[in-house]
Structures are given as C-alpha cells and as structure tokens.
Amino acid sequence: GPERGTSITLHLREGEDELLSSWKLKSIIRKYSDHISLPIQMHKEEWDEEKKEQVTKDEFETINQATALWARPKSEITDEQYKEFYKHISHDFEDPLTYSHNRVEGRSEFTQLLFIPKKANFDLWDRNKRNGIKLYVKRVFIMDDAEQLMPMYLRFVTGVIDSADLPLNVSREILQESRDVKSIRESSTKRVLTMLEELANSEDVAKKEQYADFWKEFGQVLKEGIGEDVSNQERIAKLARFASTHTDSSEQTVTLADYVSRMKEGQDKIYYVTGESYIAAKNSPHLEIFKKKGVEVLLLSDRVDEWLLSYFHEFDGKALVSVAKGGLDLGALADEAEKKEQKETEEQYKDLIERMKKSLDGKVKDVRVTLRLTDSPACLVADEHELSANLLRMLKAAGQQAPDSKPILEINPQHPLVLKLKYEDKQFDDWATILFDQALLAEGGQLQDPAGYVKRINQMLLA
Known part of the structure; x- marks a missing residue:
C-alpha cells in the first residue's frame, strides 16, 4: 500500500557537520526524547572490516526508550523499578531513602516523581548547586536542575516533574514568571514535607x-x-531535631513539641543557648541556674542555628529565649525569696560593681550581680537586642563587618573569687581582668592578650 506520514528534510548550515554523525543524533534523541511515547528509529550502523568504515544497514533500530516510568499508573510499577529509575537519574549507587509519585490535576496539570536520597552529596553546602529536579513538558526533556521548582532548603531532593501546561520552548526566565511554576513548586514542597512527616x-x-x-x-x-x-x-519547625540538656547527648533527637511537653510548671518560654560546638554549648556557664532548677535548655551548635533564630521567635505560642542575652527573666520559675535575695545582694555589692566598671572600662558595657550562676564566678551576656557573641565570632571568621558591641559582665556573689575581690585593694585591677578573661574564654571567645592573661594568672598563683 501507499506509504503514510510526512517526510521532513533538514538542511544544515556550513560547519554543522557534527549533526550528521549518527552518534551525535542518538545522544540528542536520548537526552530530549528518550521518554516520549513514540519510538524513534534510525538505520542500524555496523563496522565493515573490509571497507574499514561504518556502513548503514537497511534494518532499523529504536533509539529511545519510548516509555516514561512516571507516566505509568503507580499500580503497575514495582518498588525495584522506582529504585532503578532513581539510580539512573541521580547517578547514586544506593537506593533512595523514600519516594513519592503523584499526578496532580487542577489549575495546573503535572506529574511528580520525587526521591529523597540516603546520603548527602559532597556539594550539599553549596547553595547554588542543586541535586536536581529534571523538568519535562509532555515527556520532552527541558532542563536539569530546574531550581524554580523546589525551594533552596530542599536542594537534596531529586526527581522528575512533567508538566502538561508549560510551553515546550520554556526558558529559565519564563519559569521565574510563570504562575504554573509557582503552583508546581508549592505542591512539590508540600509533597516533600509530607514524605518527611x-x-x-x-x-x-x-x-x-x-x-x-x-x-x-x-x-x-x-x-x-x-x-x-x-x-x-x-x-x-515540627520536623526539626535538637540536642538538649535533657538527653545529655550530642545526638539531635529532641523535637520542640517534646520540649514543650516537659516544660516546668510556671515556665512560659523555650530556652536555648548557642555555641561553637556541642561541648561549648553544654558547658556554658549560662546554664547553671537552669540545671539547678531542672529546666531544659536546647543546645544549638549548627552554623545555621544563629541565622535561623533571627527569623524564628516562637513555637506553639511560646517565645524562644537565649539564656545568654539580656537580664535573666525566669518569670514564674523564680521564687519570691530569690527575687528578694537578688535585690539585697545588689545593694551589698554596689561598691564592688562601681569599682569593677571603672577597672574594666572600655571592655564591658555594664557589670551586674546575677543569680544565674551557681559554680562559675562570672559570665558574659549580650544585651537583649544585640547579636550573640557566637554570631559575632562567626561573622568575623567569615570576614564580614560585625558591629562593635561590648558585653555585660555578670558576677556570682556567692563565688569565693568574687568575695575575695570585694575586699581586695592592691591587685584589684588584675583580679577584675582575670574574671573578665575567664568569662570570655568560658563562652568560647578569644583573648586580646593571651600572654598577659597567663602572666597575671601565674602572678596570682604565686601571690
């Protein structure tokens, strides 16, 4: 019978001979049209030993897979097939941790097949590098790493999104403007969070x-x-896990809901401390009163935590409060006797406070008596609205301009060193400086004059 169909002849510009190579044509077909429903065939080629060249045969071979796993009904796909497909698109040797395959219909029609890997890629910390969502339109491949389809903080997710609505000539610029893309992104984000939940x-x-x-x-x-x-x-926030004083382990296993369920009677805040490492946070002198009262404190030592806390202020209606900032407000956790004691102590230590302020002028913003310490002689706190010492250190380490802010020195009136200072004349300045330097070291800070500190300590030991 008569041959049906349409012949299209393409004429190539000068210098584009590469497109005549069957190898090049096959790689283009496999990249962009591997998953369209129609098989694409080319004449088979074989090596001819006598002629020492590739010769074209009469028979045809199919170049593309001509199927798209994600376009098939879920009921027809085995777990093994999903895992194989994941390895194929992600170049990972391991199975995925979990995956989700959905067809979404509504204002925007698309299919999503999303995988969460088991292990992090070495470039996970590079915020410009995506694991990659491959974007297809009606099963035609459009682009890798379509970053508009998944938010930055889910950059470890890998998979395929196939849209029925986007134009085939879609570009990254168009993606930024598109309302369809916005709804795909929102739906995909919710889908990943559901998988994790x-x-x-x-x-x-x-x-x-x-x-x-x-x-x-x-x-x-x-x-x-x-x-x-x-x-x-x-x-x-509900998915987040933290280390805390409750578990006594650096493993991040505590949820904010766990914390809230263990709050003491009269406690209305979620307390946290930040540090350069888990050990630094765990041994922070700021925790002493909380240990004494059995109040749990979250120990935050990931680099992202400091940044995060500037956006995240409350959970379940309870404010997140740093134990190393501002005055210690224990609210209903402080009993009346303690409040009274604080007032009386402040009176008794008025003179010492004034002398210390003079002695440490230029180093501290203020000196005050505190009840937050039980074992340490002193600690440094940041003012309520200033950056924490840990964040200032991180900014400086990253070579960024950090605002100049002086800490507040809080002293423990029950500590023998502070009592000694109260009656010290001759070496008052040395003792005051040692107290300040110790408080700075205890929270992970760096001394401006380490040699001077050592010299002073040695003099005191021999005095």
Missing part, C-alpha cells in the same frame, strides 16, 4: 530510624527552611 511521625521504629538518619544527613539544610519559607515554617 510520614517518616518522622510514624509509630514504626524502622521509619523513625530512617528519619533520624535523614536528619543526620540533611537536617542542617532543612532547618534553613524555618527562616526561608514563612508559609511552611511551623511544619518545618
């Missing part, structure tokens, strides 16, 4: 462990979302 909130021990593994790998990146994604802030 299913693991995190599961009664199944194995799933809980999977989430703990996920948190170890990707927790710091997911936490960025608490500051970046206001509309999902609460959901991400």
Whole structure:
C-alpha cells in the first residue's frame, strides 16, 4: 500500500557537520526524547572490516526508550523499578531513602516523581548547586536542575516533574514568571514535607530510624527552611531535631513539641543557648541556674542555628529565649525569696560593681550581680537586642563587618573569687581582668592578650 506520514528534510548550515554523525543524533534523541511515547528509529550502523568504515544497514533500530516510568499508573510499577529509575537519574549507587509519585490535576496539570536520597552529596553546602529536579513538558526533556521548582532548603531532593501546561520552548526566565511554576513548586514542597512527616511521625521504629538518619544527613539544610519559607515554617519547625540538656547527648533527637511537653510548671518560654560546638554549648556557664532548677535548655551548635533564630521567635505560642542575652527573666520559675535575695545582694555589692566598671572600662558595657550562676564566678551576656557573641565570632571568621558591641559582665556573689575581690585593694585591677578573661574564654571567645592573661594568672598563683 501507499506509504503514510510526512517526510521532513533538514538542511544544515556550513560547519554543522557534527549533526550528521549518527552518534551525535542518538545522544540528542536520548537526552530530549528518550521518554516520549513514540519510538524513534534510525538505520542500524555496523563496522565493515573490509571497507574499514561504518556502513548503514537497511534494518532499523529504536533509539529511545519510548516509555516514561512516571507516566505509568503507580499500580503497575514495582518498588525495584522506582529504585532503578532513581539510580539512573541521580547517578547514586544506593537506593533512595523514600519516594513519592503523584499526578496532580487542577489549575495546573503535572506529574511528580520525587526521591529523597540516603546520603548527602559532597556539594550539599553549596547553595547554588542543586541535586536536581529534571523538568519535562509532555515527556520532552527541558532542563536539569530546574531550581524554580523546589525551594533552596530542599536542594537534596531529586526527581522528575512533567508538566502538561508549560510551553515546550520554556526558558529559565519564563519559569521565574510563570504562575504554573509557582503552583508546581508549592505542591512539590508540600509533597516533600509530607514524605518527611510520614517518616518522622510514624509509630514504626524502622521509619523513625530512617528519619533520624535523614536528619543526620540533611537536617542542617532543612532547618534553613524555618527562616526561608514563612508559609511552611511551623511544619518545618515540627520536623526539626535538637540536642538538649535533657538527653545529655550530642545526638539531635529532641523535637520542640517534646520540649514543650516537659516544660516546668510556671515556665512560659523555650530556652536555648548557642555555641561553637556541642561541648561549648553544654558547658556554658549560662546554664547553671537552669540545671539547678531542672529546666531544659536546647543546645544549638549548627552554623545555621544563629541565622535561623533571627527569623524564628516562637513555637506553639511560646517565645524562644537565649539564656545568654539580656537580664535573666525566669518569670514564674523564680521564687519570691530569690527575687528578694537578688535585690539585697545588689545593694551589698554596689561598691564592688562601681569599682569593677571603672577597672574594666572600655571592655564591658555594664557589670551586674546575677543569680544565674551557681559554680562559675562570672559570665558574659549580650544585651537583649544585640547579636550573640557566637554570631559575632562567626561573622568575623567569615570576614564580614560585625558591629562593635561590648558585653555585660555578670558576677556570682556567692563565688569565693568574687568575695575575695570585694575586699581586695592592691591587685584589684588584675583580679577584675582575670574574671573578665575567664568569662570570655568560658563562652568560647578569644583573648586580646593571651600572654598577659597567663602572666597575671601565674602572678596570682604565686601571690
């Protein structure tokens, strides 16, 4: 019978001979049209030993797969096929941690097949590098790493999104403007958070462990979302895990809901301390009164935590409060006797405070008596609205301009060193400086004059 169909002949510009190579044509077809429903065929080529060249045969071979896993009904796809597909698109040797395959219909029609890996890529910390969502339009490949389809804090997610509505000539610029893309992004974000919630909130021990593994790998990146994604802030905050004084372990296993459920009677705040490391946070002198009263404190030592706290101020109606900032406000946790004692002590130490302010002029903003210390002689606190000492150190280390702010020195009136200072004349300035330097070291700060500190300590030891 007559041949049906349309012949299209393409004429190439000068210098584009590369497009005549069957190898080049095959690689273009496999990249862009591997998953369209029509098979694409080319004449088979074989090496001819006599002629010493590739010869074209009469028979045809199909170049593309001509199927798209994500376009098939879920019921027809095995777990093994999903895992194989993940390895194929992600170049990962391991199975994914979990995945989700959905067809979304509504104002915008698209299919999403999203995977969460088990292990973090080495470039996870590079915020410009995405693991990659591959964008297809009607099964035609458009681009890798379509960053507009997934927020920055979910950059570890990999997978495919196939839209029925976007134009085939879509560019990155068009993606930024498109309303369809916005709804795809919102839907995909919610889908990933749901996948994580299913693991995190599961009664199944194995799933809980999977989430703990996920948190170890990707927790710091997911936490960025608490500051970046206001509309999902609460959901991400519930997924977050922290170390705290309750567990006595550097493992981040405590949820904010756990913390709230353990709050003491009369406690209306969530207390935290930030430090350069878990050990520094755990041993912070600022925790002493909280240990004494049995009040839990979150120990935050991830780099992202300081940044996060400037966006995240409350959870479940309870304010997040740094134990190293401002005056210690224990609210109803402080009993009347303590409040009375504080007032009386302030009176008794008025003279000492004035002398110390004079002696440490230029180093501290203020000196005051505190009840927050039980074992340490002194500690430094930042003013209520100033940057924490830890954040200032991080900014300086990153070569950024940090505002000049002086700390407040708080002294423990019960400590023998402070009592000694009260009656000291001759070496008052040396003792006052040692107290300040010790407080600075205890919170992970750096001394301006380490040699001077050592000299002073040695003199005191021999005095």
